[in-house]
Amino acid sequence: MNTRRVGMIEVARQAGVSVATVSHVVNGSRPVTPETALKVTQAMADLGYVRNGTARQLKLGRSNTVGAIVLDMSNPYFTELASGIEDRLRQDNGTLILTSSDEDVDREAHLLDLLAEQGVRGIVMTPTRGSTAHFEHLRRLGIPVVVMAGVRPKLDVPTVGLDDVAGGRLGVNHLIDKGHRTIAFINDSHDLPHCAARWQGAMEAVAASQDRIQLVEVFIEQHGSAGGERAMIQLLAATPRVTAAFCYNDITALGAMRAVRKAGLSVPEDVAVLGYDDVYFAAELIVPLSSIRQPNRKMGWAAADILMDPPARTPHVVFQPELIVRESTQR
Numbered sequence: 001m002n003t004r005r006v007g008m009i010e011v012a013r014q015a016g017v018s019v020a021t022v023s024h025v026v027n028g029s030r031p032v033t034p035e036t037a038l039k040v041t042q043a044m045a046d047l048g049y050v051r052n053g054t055a056r057q058l059k060l061g062r063s064n065t066v067g068a069i070v071l072d073m074s075n076p077y078f079t080e081l082a083s084g085i086e087d088r089l090r091q092d093n094g095t096l097i098l099t100s101s102d103e104d105v106d107r108e109a110h111l112l113d114l115l116a117e118q119g120v121r122g123i124v125m126t127p128t129r130g131s132t133a134h135f136e137h138l139r140r141l142g143i144p145v146v147v148m149a150g151v152r153p154k155l156d157v158p159t160v161g162l163d164d165v166a167g168g169r170l171g172v173n174h175l176i177d178k179g180h181r182t183i184a185f186i187n188d189s190h191d192l193p194h195c196a197a198r199w200q201g202a203m204e205a206v207a208a209s210q211d212r213i214q215l216v217e218v219f220i221e222q223h224g225s226a227g228g229e230r231a232m233i234q235l236l237a238a239t240p241r242v243t244a245a246f247c248y249n250d251i252t253a254l255g256a257m258r259a260v261r262k263a264g265l266s267v268p269e270d271v272a273v274l275g276y277d278d279v280y281f282a283a284e285l286i287v288p289l290s291s292i293r294q295p296n297r298k299m300g301w302a303a304a305d306i307l308m309d310p311p312a313r314t315p316h317v318v319f320q321p322e323l324i325v326r327e328s329t330q331r
Contacts, residue, residue, distance in 0.1 A: 005050075011049050015042070016039065025037050026051055063120055064095065065094065066095075066120055066122055066123070067111075067122075068082060068096060068098050068099065069101050069111050069112070069125040070082070070098070070125075070126050071126045071128065072223060073098070073100035075249065075251055076280055078126070080279065080297055081126075081297070083296075084302075086300075086304075087301050088301045088308065094121075094304075097120065099115070103192075108127075109134060112125075112134055112137065115143075116143055121307055122143060122307035123146070124146045124300075124303045125147060126148040127148075127193075128192075129191040129192065135157050144306075144307055145158075146303040149194065150162045150164045150165075151164070151197055156314050157314070158314055158315050159315075160303040160306070161194070161317075162194070162299070162321055163318050164193075165201040165204070166201060166321055167292045168198040168201020170292060170321055171201075171246045171274050171292050171323070173205045174290070174323055175244045175274060176206075176209055176213060180244040180272060181213055181243070182213075182214045182241045182242045182243055183244045184244065184245045184246070185246050185248075186218050186228060186231045186246070186247045187199055187219055187248045188219065195248055198276065203215065216235070216242065218235050219231070224251055224252075225252070228247060228251065229256065229259040231252070232245060232259035233259045243270070243272065244274070245271060245272070246274045246276075248276055250275035253276075254275075254289075256273050267328050268329055268330055273328045273329070274290050274329050275289050275291040276291060276292045277296070278324050282326070287328050290324060290325050290327075290329040292322070292324070293324045294321060298319065299317075
């Protein structure tokens with residue numbers, strides 16, 4: 001079987017034009033007549049010609065491929081973020097290599113090396129614990145990076161993120177306004193900047209309240225809805241007077257709601273549940289989930305735009321959260 005790749009020479013011969021003309025049609029580098037363009041594209045289709053992206057990258061001296069490393073590929077928040085990245089890359093005929101660190105710092109380092117080997121134009125990443133050294137490594141390699149974080153890292157690198165302190169305040173203020181006085185915050189490690197920022201905002205809301213509020217923080221022991229379920233079971237056993245749970249993401253909230261039902265209680269009559277991210281399924285649950293919305297797609301677009309069209313100064317783009325109220329927190 002002949003697997004030799006068809007090149008521009010074969011296309012030019014089939015179309016009866018020069019190789020330079022084929023190149024102009026393929027790369028859009030110079031206008032050609034509609035008749036000539038039609039002959040070339042027909043020849044490309046007949047021969048099965050596919051543009052050699054590697055050769056083009058070598059000629060231009062840069063790549064239109066961007067890498068992205070997210071914390072958890074199974075979380076819809078990150079898939080929506082990736083969709084925003086792709087939306088921006090599509091404007092420049094760019095492509096995305098999407099990977100997941102699973103919050104493992106060694107896996108993250110390995111993925112960064114693999115993306116560097118691919119010669120990517122830049123990398124968008126949601127950092128794990130201890131990612132600072134990786135930023136410095138990328139800088140030495142000359143690979144631009146955009147960090148998805150509302151809080152600036154120690155190194156001066158571009159960031160795109162949400163004001164998570166405001167998000168934490170927004171969520172707890174909503175629960176206080178609904179009459180809750182014993183509120184749980186189901187969180188991940190404070191080593192993750194967005195988790196620490198959301199907790200900070202939650203505490204600020206309690207401090208600013210005129211009422212006596214008990215805010216209890218519970219940490220997940222595993223990710224996914226199972227982690228939220230286990231944390232909620234422990235919470236109900238240790239703090240039976242809790243009437244509301246604010247979860248650091250919607251996946252965790254999903255598990256928390258399941259634990260409330262298993263305990264013979266109801267959402268929101270006995271325990272209100274509030275999520276964070278407002279992923280696509282939040283509105284589709286049997287008890288629709290209230291959530292703090294992040295403009296995931298816009299954030300992904302902004303991150304990719306920094307890589308494709310770098311500004312003169314290091315940008316720090318911060319989006320604002322929005323409270324989306326549904327049945328899970330209505331009383």
